[in-house]
Structures are given as C-alpha cells and as structure tokens.
Amino acid sequence: MVGMSVLRSAAAFAARLNPLKHGNNAVNLLSRTIPRTDKVAVRWGHGKKMFVVKPTDFYDRRFLHLLKFYVLLTGIPVAVLITCVNVFIGEAELAEIPEDYEPEHWEYYKHPITRWISRNIYDSPVKDYEKMMAAIHIEQLKGEMRLTQLEVRQQMRTKGDGPWFQVETLDKSLIDNSHKSTPDN
Amino acid sequence: MPTDFDKDAYPEPPRQTPVAEKQTGLPNPALIVAKLFYYSVDLPVTTFRGVVGKIQAGNKSVYYHQKFRRVPELTQCREGDFLCYYEAEMQWRRDYKVDQEIVKAVQDRMRACHQREGHSHQQNCMKELQLFSDVAKAYNSRYGDLGAYASGRKCLMKQKERMMAGLKSPD
Numbered sequence: 055m056v057g058m059s060v061l062r063s064a065a066a067f068a069a070r071l072n073p074l075k076h077g078n079n080a081v082n083l084l085s086r087t088i089p090r091t092d093k094v095a096v097r098w099g100h101g102k103k104m105f106v107v108k109p110t111d112f113y114d115r116r117f118l119h120l121l122k123f124y125v126l127l128t129g130i131p132v133a134v135l136i137t138c139v140n141v142f143i144g145e146a147e148l149a150e151i152p153e154d155y156e157p158e159h160w161e162y163y164k165h166p167i168t169r170w171i172s173r174n175i176y177d178s179p180v181k182d183y184e185k186m187m188a189a190i191h192i193e194q195l196k197g198e199m200r201l202t203q204l205e206v207r208q209q210m211r212t213k214g215d216g217p218w219f220q221v222e223t224l225d226k227s228l229i230d231n232s233h234k235s236t237p238d239n
Numbered sequence: 240m241p242t243d244f245d246k247d248a249y250p251e252p253p254r255q256t257p258v259a260e261k262q263t264g265l266p267n268p269a270l271i272v273a274k275l276f277y278y279s280v281d282l283p284v285t286t287f288r289g290v291v292g293k294i295q296a297g298n299k300s301v302y303y304h305q306k307f308r309r310v311p312e313l314t315q316c317r318e319g320d321f322l323c324y325y326e327a328e329m330q331w332r333r334d335y336k337v338d339q340e341i342v343k344a345v346q347d348r349m350r351a352c353h354q355r356e357g358h359s360h361q362q363n364c365m366k367e368l369q370l371f372s373d374v375a376k377a378y379n380s381r382y383g384d385l386g387a388y389a390s391g392r393k394c395l396m397k398q399k400e401r402m403m404a405g406l407k408s409p410d
C-alpha cells in the first residue's frame with residue numbers, strides 16, 4: 055500500500071519532469087499531475103464571450119417594448135373585430151328604393167360598422183336638421199323680439215301714451231299748501 | 240364583392256391578340272409567368288373571395304341612395320326668413336357636391352378614353368374631350384372662385400355679376 059503511493063508519486067514526478075515522453079501522459083488527470091494544455095479539445099462554437107463596452111440601451115428597449123405592448127393591447131382586438139365584421143357580415147349592396155318604403159336613416163350607408171354607428175350612436179340626419187332648424191328658429195324669434203322691443207321703446211318714449219317711461223308723480227296729500235292757503239300769507 | 244364598372248361608359252376596344260404560332264421548341268416565358276401569376280395570386284384570391292361570399296350569402300343587406308325633396312331656393316325666400324335660408328343653403332350644398340361628382344365622372348371617362356386610345360387619343364376621343372371641356376367650363380363659371388367658405392349667397396352674387404357682365408358686353 056505504501057509502495058503504491060510511492061509508485062504513483064514517482065510517476066507524477068516523471069510526468070512533471072518530461073511531459074512529452076510517451077509513457078508519461080496523465081492517464082487520470084484527477085491524480086496530482088500537471089494539466090496538459092497542448093492537447094485541449096478546441097471547438098469553434100460561438101467564439102469567446104466578449105464584454106462589449108457600449109452605452110446602455112435599456113431605456114430605449116424598454117420604451118419600444120412598452121410601446122409595442124400598449125399599441126397592440128387595443129390594436130389587435132380592433133383588427134380582429136374589423137376582420138371578423140368584414141368576413142362574416144360583409145358590406146351592403148346598392149339597391150333601388152322600393153315603392154312606398156321609407157328606408158331607415160342607417161340604411162343609406164354601405165359598411166356594417168358605419169351602419170351600426172349611425173343606428174346606435176348618432177342621431178338621424180333628419181333629427182340633426184330639425185335640431186338645427188329649431189336653434190335657428192329660436193334665434194330668429196329672439197332677434198325679431200329685440201327689434202320690436204327697440205321700436206316700441208322709441209314709440210313709447212316719443213308719444214308718451216304707453217305703459218313705459220311713466221314717471222310717478224307725488225301723492226296729492228303730501229303737498230304743503232300752508233304757505234299759499236290764505237291770500238294774506 | 241364590389242360590382243364591375245359600367246361597360247357602356249368605358250367601352251373596351253376589340254381584342255387584337257394574334258393567333259400564337261409557335262415557331263421554336265423553347266417554352267414561352269410570358270406563358271410561364273402568366274401561369275405562375277395565376278396559380279400563386281389569382282386562384283388563391285378567387286377561392287378566398289368565393290369562400291367569403293358563401294359565408295356572407297345568408298345575411299345580405301342593402302343600402303340606398305337618399306332622395307331629397309326640392310325646397311324653395313334662396314331667391315324664393317322672404318327676407319328675414321332664416322329657416323328658408325337654411326334649407327336653401329343645405330340644398331345648394333347638396334347640389335354643389337353632386338356637381339363635383341359629375342365633373343369627376345366626366346373627367347374619369349375622358350382619362351379612360353385617353354388611356355384606351357393611346358397615341359390616337361386626340362382624334363378618337365373627341366366626344367369625351369368636348370363633353371369634359373363643356374362641363375369644366377360650366378362648373379368654373381358657376382362655382383369657380385368661390386373658395387373654401389362658398390355658400391349659396393356667394394354663388395348667387397357671382398351669378399348676378401355674370402348676368403351684369405353679360406348685359407354689359409353687347410354694348
């Protein structure tokens with residue numbers, strides 16, 4: 055047993071002395087022999103990992119990542135919705151108005167989404183027209199009323215026989231006639 | 240699927256492709272390219288549209304062109320009747336849009352004729368050229384320099400100027 059360790063240490067010593075000699079190769083590299091650097095397995099893979107010194111792109115990449123995320127968050131559902139509408143529902147076709155039929159206001163549009171918006175969200179163009187006409191009518195009445203008021207003002211001021219511009223006179227009982235009540239005063 | 244264009248407004252000239260007489264043993268590259276295009280683009284697109292058409296065949300809806308009633312024009316309105324002014328203005332705007340579309344359609348026909356005839360367009364397209372020239376002159380004289388804030392009143396004033404110029408020129 056002791057002789058074995060002596061032999062092993064002698065082999066290690068011999069290998070250290072002359073590693074190139076044939077019998078001196080380290081059969082088991084686990085024993086305390088020198089490492090063989092001339093017979094290393096070299097594989098040309100991705101190359102040696104280098105540490106490239108460049109300014110940080112963390113913020114730029116984070117920004118682009120977040121931009122992509124938030125744009126696609128609603129972009130993809132909207133795109134899917136529009137594709138499904140165009141494929142499964144499809145656009146309307148032009149037709150002549152049948153006799154005695156009054157089309158609804160959304161039936162004047164082609165695309166199904168436009169029709170839906172016109173039906174559910176917007177008021178009908180007839181209603182918008184009438185709303186505008188109502189506003190114009192109110193303004194017209196206001197304008198006419200203002201003009202007549204000016205005219206009436208002028209007339210009442212000059213003629214004086216109307217209810218406006220009447221100056222209240224004093225009460226008769228307040229007049230003090232004592233200084234002219236007798237002829238000798 | 241979108242409808243085809245009006246075949247009377249845009250007539251196609253008779254086809255003049257000669258009968259192909261093959262004189263070489265080599266394959267015709269134009270034919271190869273045409274077949275390639277057909278199988279890679281035309282056929283898939285047509286089958287896709289056919290499939291989509293089958294899906295949409297059940298729920299077909301229609302749309303109509305709206306017909307508006309004629310209302311009294313600006314010249315027939317009483318002074319101070321702003322409601323009449325508004326209705327006349329809206330009618331004038333609809334007519335303006337219609338006239339723009341008419342000019343576009345006539346121009347489109349003239350350009351199609353030009354493209355069809357090629358080098359002999361000045362000779363063969365006289366009808367379309369004359370029609371477009373007339374329509375453009377009329378549009379210019381009526382709506383010409385009214386600008387972005389055009390209105391029925393401004394158009395009426397322009398007409399008045401035109402009539403006055405017409406009265407002055409015979410003198």
